[in-house]
Amino acid sequence: MSTQHLKTISKLFESLRYRHDLYTVFSDWCACAAIAISNAIDVRQREAREARYLDIVRRYQKDELAIFPQILGEVTMALETAPQDILGATFHELELHNKARGQFFTPYELCLMMAKINIGGFDDLQKVINAHGYVTAHEPAVGAGATIIALAEAIKDLGINYQRKLHVVAVDVDPRAVHMAYIQFSLLHIPAQVIVGDTLRMEFREDWFTPAHILGFWSGRLAAKQVAQPDAKPEVPDAAVTPPAKKVKIRSTAGLPLFDFSD
Incomplete structure (x- = not known):
């Protein structure tokens, strides 16, 4: 596990929790990142997903949205370091599993x-x-x-x-x-x-x-x-x-x- 990338990713998410619920921020980031990747290649679903993307980002200010691609960059670098479940580790590092009704991901x-x-x-x-x-x-x-x-x-x-x-x-x-x-x-x-x-x-x-x-x-x-x-x-x-x-x-x-x- 890339501990340095994990710490950086967690810190970036934590920087958004003062204005937003951290569980919601994590879910919103996952949705936006997935849509961004999908819309670059899956033309058939682009229009509907773009509408979902815009609906999510309206809830954040410009300086907050600037953190989203930073997180994706750290996730990318972590996976380039070695295959791993960096997002599952982040979910636990942020202690979101407690709020997700005890949802745990296999080590x-x-x-x-x-x-x-x-x-x-x-x-x-x-x-x-x-x-x-x-x-x-x-x-x-x-x-x-x-x-x-x-x-x-x-x-x-x-x-x-x-x-x-x-x-x-x-x-x-x-x-x-x-x-x-x-x-x-x-x-x-x-x-x-x-x-x-x-x-x-x-x-x-x-x-x-x-x-x-x-x-x-x-x-x-x-x-x-x-x-x-x-x-x-x-x-x-x-x-x-x-x-x-x-x-x-x-x-x-x-x-x-x-x-x-x-x-």
């Missing part, structure tokens, strides 16, 4: 151990890649994304480029958690579809596609596999982008093992 070191146990050795992973071209991971309660980040690091440590050989579908009921995961996956260039939804109720309402997903043409690649193997488990839910206010029921990839390297 990154534990996630990394789980990832290494699940993926096995190089030969096991390469066998799946040779057969299908890539591996997929499904996370039904992604939180800030620590488990997936750890998986990406474990794959990288085996000498395999996760940016080309891994695709992720992740779900969380908490929009703030989805924003956190989306930001970190985007900065680490992890191909992913992050969904706001309830895995247990099979209700999903909003998709966030990382730049790596869009630039890597993953929607087409996954759809082509489904056509070629109609009996295979779907890699991406059926729902196209749906309005946030409208709930739809779709075929879910959630409920599968956390790391699914099967056919």
